[in-house]
Amino acid sequence: MESTDILKYLEGRSSEAEKRKLVKWLDASPDHVKEFEEIRFVFEMTKIYDSECREFLAERSDKPMKVRLGGRLPRIVRRLGGVAAAVVLFFGAGYLTYLHTVNSFSSQYTSLDVPAGQRVDITLADGSRVWLNSGARLEYPVVFGRHERMVKLTGEAMFEVEHDEDHPFIVRTFASDVEVLGTRFNVVADEKSRRFSTILLNGSLRLTERTTRAGAVLNSGDEAHWLNGRFSVSKVRDFDAVCWTEGLISVRGQSFEELMRKFETAYNVRIEIARQTMPVIGFASGKIRISDGIDHALRVLQHTSDFTFTHDPKKNVVTIH
Template identity: 40%
Template sequence: MMQNEISDALLFKFFLGETTNEETDRIAAWLDENPEEHQQRMKKAHELFVNSIMGEPDLIPEADRRIGYRLLHSRPVRRVVGLAAALLVAVGASYLFFDSRMERMAGAPTSIEAPAGQHVRMALSDGTIVELNSKSRIVYPALFTGRERRVRLEGEAMFDVRHDEEHPFVVETYACDVEVRGTHFNVMADEETQAFSTALFEGSVAVRNKLNDEHILMEPNTVVNLRNGHLWLDELTDRDDYLWTEGIISFGGDSFGQIMDKLRRYFDVEIEIRRARLPEVKYKRLKVRTSEGVDHILRVLQRGSDFAYEYDDLENRIVIR
């Protein structure tokens, strides 16, 4: 097989995950024929593909631009940071997949982190949908192999797991493992603050405490929290804390200090409080769209609380007075 038999158009289809089994086998055989030279060719095509996604047409030759346009715009593509990041991770996983043998590379770990102030929606290779909250990170294999489907989470994520009775899905965190076979649930695991919770909306999950090996089997509309090293099961009565997947941050019943902690984590902003006593919050329930930004949220909060603030957006720093 000659090098020119593998076109950029075919490689673009591969990066999008749209090649047939026969086309995928052709690319694999082509890479095996001349790994060093053909890997460089694939890398160049990958760069063109990435530039097409990120909207840098001036960097793409006219002929390749037409190829990229037809492929990338043959279906709706949302050009947002979160989806672009998720797609690039998928591309990288597919590219590395043929860098060596399938059995060795299929389980290679890949990671993605949601930018501060945003959330990322992505699909894993088994069809499971994951939404990552701000500054949260997930580590997962390019393809799931073996008895279980295991991922590692740092931060908060909402999962809609594709049902597979024979291959349980496991979310590993610093404190607990959450095992499911197909369900809809939220996991929050912040090692820095030693906070952990799991909220179950549909299906069933088992939570195992790594500290003492205690287990709790959850039913829908329940929540498990880690307190003083032990798991506590409660009824889930308020879902406002999980509206972040809709771009909404909720402060229902939170104290001023708790609200500041949420803003610090979500927007990755430094907040210094220069007053001896924290102000009271008159709001019993407050929901604000995160897209409005931290400055807007503070102005809304001022209507129900007595405080002043200075916001330096260049330094990403807030002083509360």
């Protein structure tokens, strides 16, 4: 790590990627923590001894910062209090600064909102991957904390978590905390409709209800649904429910109204149902490719369902008749 990169952070000009790089560098060696503290100390002393410290930093700006006893930095330390200041600097402040830096970064959450009609996948700081469905929102820290890895989810997402038993991965939703004991799972957390469910593809999960603290443990092939503060756990009935990560929508087990709500999000369109009764979907199973568009999806359903539709592209409205 170049001293110029550290100075950039101290001046508040580092990007999130640069901050993550700095924390990984600090975590790699106690010597790095000491070096960071030495540079930080000189940087802060510029407020008191501006000209001397800036000259010192300028001399070192093109090479890694190494400060040894007998150099200019100890003379500055002596001017600030002698041996006591040096002891604090070299034997205590380094580790405290490291803790402060990690805690500071882990409390800085950023958010990612996925527009309707789109899907996004990202890789988090620990290497875990997250696929976000249309309309989902993920809040995550720039750098995970020292004790746990926590993210906050609204909407639907698929997680593939890097294993680290010393740092549990937790997905916080409006209904439940999902603690990852395994690797790959899908979560739906729709606070507006009070809908929460999760499907575990492999590994194990621990669910903890946010209000009552009631819990449940899932194993591979289990799914859980949340209703009135309680979890119902059963074997997965339809693995096609997670095919959205492949750009597909499953019609299995969906009512016409439920499917139209999914279409609205997936195709970024408003659907109005202008009829007294809902059509019945005649397919027992099947998948519709999102990239083929809303008109194609509705024409597929028309093969077994009795309805017509009109599409006004200017108003971005589909009306079901």
